[in-house]
Amino acid sequence: MTDLTKMFNPESVAVVGASNSEGKVGYIVLNNIINDGFKGTIYPINPKDDEVQGLKAYKNVSDLPEVPDFVIISIPGKLVNPVVKECGEFGVKNMVVISAGFKEIGGEGVEREAELVALGKEYGINIIGPNSLGTTDSHTPLNSSFSQIMPPEGNIAFISQSGAMMVAIIDWSLTAGIGFSKIISLGNKAGTTEIELIEFLADDPETAVVICYLESISEDEDFIRTLRKVSYKKPVVILKSGSSSAGAEAASSHTGALAGSDIAFDTAFKQSGIFRVTTMDELFDVGLAFSKCMLPTGRNLAIITNAGGGGVVSVDAMERYALDLVKFDEETNARLKEAVPEEGSIKNPIDVLGDAPVTRYKESLEIVLDSDEVDGLVVMVCPTASADADGIAQALVEGANEFDKPVIAVNMGGPTFENANKLLRDNGIPTYVFPETAVKVFDYLARFAAVQERNYDNPVADIDDVDKEAVEAIFAKVKEEKRDTLLGSEAYAVAEAYGIEAAPIKLATSPEEAGTLAEQMDFPVVLKIASDKILHKSDIGGVKVGIKSKEEAEEVYKEIIANANKAHPDIVPNGVEVQKMMDSGIEVLVGMIRDIQFGPMIAFGMGGVLVNLLEDVSFKLAKGLTTDEISEQIENTKVIELLKGFRGEAPGDIDAVKSAIIRVAKLTLDFPEISELDINPIFVYEKGSSALDIKIKLD
């Protein structure tokens, strides 16, 4: 793992482009380092001045008396690379390039950035940027950015792909009362990526949670597994904007059409154990909760409120987030009865009434937290005439300290809670204005606890009974014939080689062969014209079902060829395919669409002619796919109800479905040239399954 310790906690920093001219970026950066409390050695680098902002300046980095731990570069873009080279030769290992003029301007900037990347690799320099706003570390402290405000201290690490939004968030944090451990402006992400930063921050003792605003995800061959190694250590919350790399465009298959434009990111994040949020609000609400709270061991939430209405709103929100409203046991009930007047409510949500004094809050919350069934608590205060905001906050801090459970405060109001909010947040209790937010963040806490319990196995790797050579040979033939779509018989052979249960389908190139093949299969069989060029096969008399004898098969062969020749005199068909007719079963679909960034994405859902209408489908990425995820994928559809046996009908063989998913994952991981794959329908029986129609398209 990349060690970035010295980038954030250096003993010495050099500022290339440090300036005496106020307003220049090189002035602001140096000024920030000096004034925001950095305690190490600061080396201004300036070709002309001997002294910058009162410090001895050097002409070049290589003139320095020591190798600085961290170099900040703020000079015109075209001058950057020679300095980076000089730094590399001098032994510098950590650098942020604030200078712009790289990829973002196109043209020569693109080349310049490529050169920068190469230099970073050659000399082993961790480079943040270029076009970065810099970084801040509130614990060192070090403000190497040109944000004029040093962010308040805290334990949230914030990675931002937008410099302007980083500045906005720092400004906003002063009002919102949010504190940061480190803030990093990614700039163009030419060197150190957000993935490396997340890996580093997962082990940073000053960081409790990593939150990111990202517009793209850096390349990582094994993204999901890389992130899993860190996502169980620390919550990672990402606002990923913009659309996916996967394909609204590449939608020639059912699966392709079903995959929304953003589904690959959603899926990748979920499988990685990362949390995706959709709004900035949510990013910081959730970040705050993770920065303060213990983790719950379950989803049982209790609510204490002095306003009935707040309780009702909370329960509504709990329903939306599928959280469990604890039903208290008898002992807890008995204790609550002592603490809460009769006109209140001791049923969750507990209503301690508008006139609740501090003691009533304190007793109630201790009783509730003491109950084994309770995994977490939201305490809500409305500023009624008798509510003592500060006193209740103090009671909350004292009570919460006695128990290892998350406690979240809702102080519904403004000025009344100014002190209370500060007291609570300073003592490990996040505070929000509205109850829905508290309920939402508890859901995230519980979900992170569940991520830590995940079991990451690798069922795809366990598959060893596949015939890779057979598939290679088929694909070679298809490519040789300059086709990109496999014939049904070829697709069947591929499925067979990978152990995917399918209805046999074989190519006959003469009436006799059709007869022999039909006989080898059990009757009845179907005959279909074999050609990737004839699309509507039924319409031209190219398909005949229910063939019951060898002789009939021979006759039908000729008939089909004649029909095809008549309809398409210009197309030479490959022959006629013979397929065994199967009993019908529960119809499901298994498909694959390849995402540019994350590789094969496997679809599972209800099959049949209405797939694109019913859109009953769930996606998982093949890389990193686990047994639990496959189960979840199947459970996340409606067709699971049919597989379980719907309204007295026979159930379907779910293990056969899982096998099909794993084997399609294996196949599409083994063969990157498969761009799309659709198996629809697969008939699922009480025992086993049979793929009826397999479409495979190559790049």
Add this chain to the structure above:
Amino acid sequence: MTDLTKMFNPESVAVVGASNSEGKVGYIVLNNIINDGFKGTIYPINPKDDEVQGLKAYKNVSDLPEVPDFVIISIPGKLVNPVVKECGEFGVKNMVVISAGFKEIGGEGVEREAELVALGKEYGINIIGPNSLGTTDSHTPLNSSFSQIMPPEGNIAFISQSGAMMVAIIDWSLTAGIGFSKIISLGNKAGTTEIELIEFLADDPETAVVICYLESISEDEDFIRTLRKVSYKKPVVILKSGSSSAGAEAASSHTGALAGSDIAFDTAFKQSGIFRVTTMDELFDVGLAFSKCMLPTGRNLAIITNAGGGGVVSVDAMERYALDLVKFDEETNARLKEAVPEEGSIKNPIDVLGDAPVTRYKESLEIVLDSDEVDGLVVMVCPTASADADGIAQALVEGANEFDKPVIAVNMGGPTFENANKLLRDNGIPTYVFPETAVKVFDYLARFAAVQERNYDNPVADIDDVDKEAVEAIFAKVKEEKRDTLLGSEAYAVAEAYGIEAAPIKLATSPEEAGTLAEQMDFPVVLKIASDKILHKSDIGGVKVGIKSKEEAEEVYKEIIANANKAHPDIVPNGVEVQKMMDSGIEVLVGMIRDIQFGPMIAFGMGGVLVNLLEDVSFKLAKGLTTDEISEQIENTKVIELLKGFRGEAPGDIDAVKSAIIRVAKLTLDFPEISELDINPIFVYEKGSSALDIKIKLD
């Protein structure tokens, strides 16, 4: 309509229970009236003191020298009703009862409340409460509540069913910078309801938008039409907490099971033209927008930002709310090219760059607002080093003033924007911290503009070719036989009487009659055992299909009766039903579940055996149902794609579907004793339709 003018803008008020003891509610209320600026005459009513808080006090309301316009009652609950009676006799017309001790305490409180209601009716007094926190009017000004803070002045009216939450919101408004025209604490809603208040506020010149926190909706026989009369005048936004009156419990029918616990409220609000929000945040975000903004004439939104990231986040949000990202015409493009540097972007979202001076913002926003294609504008500012927050705000105010379009500001940050936010809000421009919120509220503005364009006709009232007596006779017979479920033949007769196209089904009570009926219909026919007590008819040999002659029908009659007697010797079947076999068509469902509060709720969706799995259904309430709503109901399902002709298949007769919906609405409005109705499937043909299975259940 109830005239509440004097309640909010009285010339004289009396406070019954006015007190000299600090801390008492009667002290606080009088103190608020005096100190929060009320300019009219104030009469304290106190049985002991001659003077209260420096004002001459009276022993009784009837001792006053004039009839006060408004009376506030704050005495122990059990003393209230005699005073109300006294007030009534004295001629008082407006009153708020702050006293508790009514329905909320149960027992005698329930009776006391009933008596209070009766007194209000007898004397024609508008009564808010009891158990209310009071009301405030910031324009009069008058604070008749016991909130210690007078809410800031503004044009949002807030109605709250929770007193504690009202206080919380007033406190919060000081920080949030939100102003109110009136705030009303509903209390127990024994007299004046939220519906009457909304009606009154719709014509209140000081109110631009009505926002409500409600835990229940008051009874109104014709809720939708009542609200429609006001909802086109002024936006009404409701946070309705708690679950619906409709039936998770009453789920014996398909339709019942498909109706979620909260769907009736959702549906009622949508059809009324009211906006429902799910969180407190949203309630006030939306309220603020309506309180400031002009309405757009369409959904084309433009974005100006000084941070690319903010633009991307906005576009993501626009996609979520299905708003249109304007593509500018050539002239606008040309003008923008002059105003924005090349490194920026003149494609929507417009990126004026981090270094944008005020003039660049000003020019860009004027060009954009001047474009006919643009219906509204979001202007975003990140606090970059060169961003002049106040200057941009000033430019925004000036620019926006020139055009009749909504402009929404996103000032992403905290302290930097303190002045700017105030300047903007004071000049009719709402401000938010994050771009998603701005995009969301624009969606509401556009939706309200669309509400104003709605066409409310009444197609159900136009149906006059129904035979009500025939249905009455059938229901009478069913009730006489002490059944609650109609036989298929009876349900068919009901459908026939109401013009719902259905496959004929008639009851035969002898083999001969079965033969005759079968002959009268076209062959083939189906025979089914007729009994509401035999549930799984097919399993016991009680159904035979494909009967092709009179003789066969006679034979099968005997066979079915014999099978039924064998399987259920204890049940005497009603006979055998003969139904014409129909060609199959597109399968849809039309159903009805009766909501306790809003009456018949009509379901439409995909039909067939998988209805409860596919859940492709859309609901509308029958009361107030319009032609446009029926179209919308059909469009809001997936089965519409089948009706339009899916993948080359024949389309279905959508007019026939509409007719079925209207006639089911008519039938279930005419007969309140129908508790549930399911028609599944209806076969829809290219011309016409045919209901195959009709289930009607009576109360």
